[in-house]
Amino acid sequence: MLPFHKFIPELLKKIPVLIYAGDADYICNWLGNQAWTNALEWEGKAGFNNEKLTPYMLGDKEVGQIKSAGNFTFLRLYQAGHMVPYNQPEPSLQMLNEWLEGKYWETSTPRFEEEL
Secondary structure (H helix, E strand, C coil): CHHHHHHHHHHHHHHCCCEEEEECCCCCCHHHHHHHHHHEEEECCCHHHHHCCCEEEEEEEEEEEEECCCCCCEECCCCCCCCCHHCCCCHHHHHHHHHHHHCCCCCCCCCHHHCC
């Protein structure tokens, strides 16, 4: 297996990265994902690690926890296994839409259409 985590610091310089996990995923558990995102060596590590997990809301209901700094976002969704969109379709759709809209992107990162 290749150490793909080593490619992420370079990616973060160019594009935003979202790491998400369901809290009931026993294949890629959220605690392991949170640990490697916190340990990742990159330019924004200190800022990312200073951020606290905050409630991720769908309307007035807390459906997970999120933290984001620079171009790096970690999201934990409650009551979801390895197939997060299957287990939590509404929060997953909101997560995807917010991501595509650039809600958690660093504003200094060029948008794709600006690079064309």
